[in-house]
């Protein structure tokens with residue numbers, strides 16, 4: 001694996017690569033990231049992983065500061081997965097180019113996380129555009145775990161570039177908690193709660209499948225979860241996966257949730 005820190009070295013290393021798979025990450029890697037990498041290795045000739053904790057997508061500076069960082073451990077994992085290139089840029093390398101304008105979300109896109117994390121997706125799309133310009137990958141691999149992020153990034157990237165954005169299934173722990181770098185911030189009690197909440201949400205999805213017209217169900221379960229687990233739920237919503245609208249008729253759908261366990265914010269979808 002070639003570890004690259006400078007943009008000039010990156011250009012040299014990948015200039016002749018026509019079929020690059022790109023897996024953008026913020027590091028603190030786990031089996032969810034590994035599954036994206038394995039998909040890329042299957043579909044593309046070479047795989048490039050980036051580790052970059054992108055400051056512009058954090059709406060809370062404390063969250064940015066405390067975001068888990070583990071570069072040495074990450075490098076070991078990436079070597080064992082036989083990744084071809086690892087790119088670890090500095091903030092100034094990525095943001096020096098003034099050409100990139102900020103893409104604002106339109107009103108209908110300001111739902112779910114976009115409603116609660118002001119400027120978050122603008123930061124995500126901005127950094128995705130910058131990486132795509134530099135790397136020019138054939139494919140970008142993203143996790144369904146962050147479905148809204150995948151949805152917005154796919155629309156944005158495929159409109160502007162030839163690159164295709166591919167969704168990969170969410171990897172879960174045995175207790176059904178979606179793997180996430182932020183899980184390392186949870187204490188044992190919170191982690192167990194997260195498992196129970198996942199099970200409740202899987203049950204809810206099955207109930208909704210059977211009673212698609214019951215609009216009160218989701219509100220009832222939301223209230224029950226708040227009471228039972230003493231948690232703050234930012235949102236719990238059911239939306240179709242085609243356009244993320246609330247119309248479910250004849251469309252595949254997911255339950256989207258964002259909630260806090262103590263001060264750790266988790267998101268998931270089922």
Ligand code: AMP
Nearest residue numbers: 025026027032142143145146170171179
């Ligand atoms: P992050 O490092 O959290 O920014 O995530 C980098 C990529 O990994 C994103 O496309 C995420 O959606 C994806 N990802 C994170 N957790 C999982 C998971 N449990 N299963 C599948 N993909 C994931």
